[in-house]
Amino acid sequence: MKFKLIFLFFSLLTLATFPQEIDELLIVTDEGTINIPAFLREGTIYSSIVDFAEALKINFFANEKTGKVELKSNYMLLKSTPKNSFLIVTPRSTGVPKVYQLPTSSYLRNGETYIPIAYCLDPLEMIVEKKLTFETPNKFLLGERLASLFEGKDWFFDNPNLPPTIGYGITGLTINEKANGTLIRIHSKTRIPSYYSSYEDGELKIIFRKVNAEIEKVNKEKVGELVKNIQTRNVGPDTEFIFNVGEQYSTNEVMNAPGGNDILITIHNKVFSYSNTKRNIDKWSFDAVVIDAGHGGKDPGAIGVDKIKEKEITLAVALKLGEILKKEMPDVKTVYTRKDDNFIDLYKRGKIANENNGKLFISIHCNVTKKKPSDANGTEVYLLRPGRTTEAIEIAETENSVIEYEENPDRYEKLTDENFILVSMAHSSYMKYSEKFAELLDKEFATNLKLNTRGVKQAGFYVLVGASMPSVLIETGFISNKEEAKFLKSKKGQQQVAESIFSAIKTYRSYYEKEMEAEL
Template identity: 45%
Template sequence: VNIYPQRMMKLSVKNDGKESQVSFVARKNIVYVSAIELASALNANHYFNSKSAKVELKFSDYNLKFTAANQFAVLISRKDNSQEILQIPLSTLYIGSDVFIPIQYTSNLIERAMGGKIVFNSGKKHIDVFGGKVEPPVAVQVEESDTETGYRPPLVEKEIVNSPYDIYDLTIDEKSNGTLIRLKSQKKIIKQPRSSIKDGKLYLYLSGVTFDLQKIRSTKTAGLVRTVEFKDIAGNFQLEFKLKDGYSTHETFLDIDNNDILITIHNKKFEHTESPVIDNMKKWEFDVVVIDAGHGGKDPGAIGITGAREKDINLAIALKLGKLIEQNMPDVKVVYTRDDDTFVELYKRGKIANENNGKLFVSIHCNSLGKGSEGVRGFEVYLLRPGRTKKAIEIAEFENSVIRFEENPDRYQELTDENFILVSMAHSQYMRFSEKFSEILFNDWHKSVEIPARGIRQAGFYVLVGASMPSVLVESGYISNKQDEAYLKSSAGQTAVAKSIYNSLVEYRNYYNQEFEDTGG
């Protein structure tokens, strides 16, 4: 979605004695610069894909890719094509036919890509560039890391294809939340393929491509797929997947990085009571907020450095937040997954949210680390995606460990990166709203809360999986830290946290309503 017209200004860039200007916009003291113009100022080439709203800055050893309205960048090695996914606290902007990036949070990424140094002077609106490589590629090894700034996935060898066909293979894999079908393609598929489900069969329609029929007919079925058939109807090709009982919805995607076509068929394990495809404005109305106080009852959650129980802090903040909403937003219904010291299973929390047709799900928690990490403090907000840092994965593992208190913990298959693809895709329609609320909360936090904001993270939390709506998990602070624990134990601290979440919710609702007014639902 292209954002509203901005007042465009110019900042200066000095690179190797040469001065140039780059367009920028300012939002809440954050400077967003034109990625395309910055590439030129850095003497780098660039590639812009208007269909996917992606821009790629091309340096000698690395390419750096940004996507509009997204908080993730991809650093690509030109030596071996390996990729590193990097997270920034704020989403990029889409203005005109350009991606604008928050320079305060991306200069370090650009430095890695270019092999030089960037110094941004916010007051003077000036960038100084030192060094950097723009000559033909010379291999440079970047030390592999697993830190707060990013995660380097295992290097996967590029598949060598020796086939005369466009669609040269078909694989079907069972995942924790359904079945993943992948059509491997050598040809760039430009148009989104059509697909539908009727009478227990999933149909995929394609034209203008060739198929390796032998491969397709010998495909080993799995999961929800019983059989596969191929039909040629006057040059229009149709793949027909006969399904087993137990499917709910499906989605079809283009994997723009490798040309493949992906189809996800969701099973009913985490099925919600209402379809996410809502056809009238009344059902989209922002009228229900679901507040989830983490842990409870026989599950105390984390224990603070002086003995504070996470479950008590979470509940206190949740009730204060709910009271603020009820007092100031009478047209918004507050739904608690728990409003006292009781234990509620994780899957039931999502079920409660769906049954009440929630428009936003906020899960409230506190963080804790082991001995030796008492100095770590700060607030974090998490989105539902595979964990990209060691610490994020550890936090998710702790929060997910609550299932040991449940009668049937086997209902949750481990959310590995492999199994996560279906969950992430199912939530993709809500992700931009989840990201927006996270961004608003991150920016508002420091105004009323005395705990520093550490950033927006991603990890796999079971409690977020079942909620079919925009959803975030808030880690209010580290109760393994004396300062954070004392603050979060106090009524004043709990009120400040609740107030920050409430203020963010008010701003988010305005954004949410504006989005649906502009799109007509």
């Protein structure tokens, strides 16, 4: 420490004695050198904290009025105030700020805060997460990635409010490779209160707050094709997982495992396969739409006002949609799961869709309330995902209850707990497409129909589980509502609903084809 002080003193002296024209700070990184404006005052070099953040692509918030700037990393916040001789460092996980004293004040220059950058290495390291060194007169070097943000930063720990890390919550992980992705279960002894994930350049980073891991048990040097390896480190009170993923990576989901402390991570493949052959392009081309009229035969579905039956409306809308499709998109095969008043098992509907290589599955239904008539109204579009609201869960239960009409209702695994995650995982790689179509549908309904739209929602529908393709379930309105029942019963109303669905298909098709071209 003494040596460092003498060295600093010496260098300041040198600069003061032989004044140099310095108007730049050179930030030396692996990828090259970035120059940012700087100025020298009384031998100390100052740079704008905003320029620094921009140069290193650090998130920041700058208050133009006050000149206060806050840099933000995954773990830390660093606040600076102009004309002040301190920086405030706050770990996100504790929220407890720590003051870092500077030997000199920051400046306000042209509305920007300039900090004495050579004196800020310690707090800046915690944001940049790399070893930082300063070379006189104006070179700032980025070194190795830090294994620990807190090591050697004793000044940080005289803060009695910083909770120490007690033991290890995360004790291991299991990896389950599936056809369309990888399922990872993180074993945890303690409840993990929050997590955060981000993806960049082949690295999926997931940070678990307020829990540490037994590193040697969760690091994996070699996993597979999609997830290549797993690198873990404890960062203060948090744990960071880095999954190095292959080119076929598309999306991920992180969730608390039901009924325990474990975390489930699903990492998904892209939908389209990679080899750029004619056969593959044919395989994925948008050539079949499956229209599923809900209920039928012995299963009337919901009963609305004036004894109106859901199965009749869903069939009428389905047939009208099919007619439009055949006329407007003759190159696309229209597949019906039923064309007349027949009962079809839910699992068979998915089977029909798969056997016809459907590229989009649209299940048409009507909503109802227990009390009839009632004011509840509006359209809803559902995605296959665990239901978030009681209402969504109830709707899924109602629609799923038709399996009681089937001969072997036991064939359906209960869509609760981990089962759901496993069955819906097959769908996760299509989720981006299902979401897009749902969003387009909702927009079309809002523009074209006089009905209210209740938005895009999610719930666990058996009928969607079976179809291996992007899929949605539409509740076209409430037949327990007098006005909506009248609208849905009318040929004009049914035609309008069908036309809106078709408009969404049309827009979706061009989106899908663009995505496919980009991916194949």
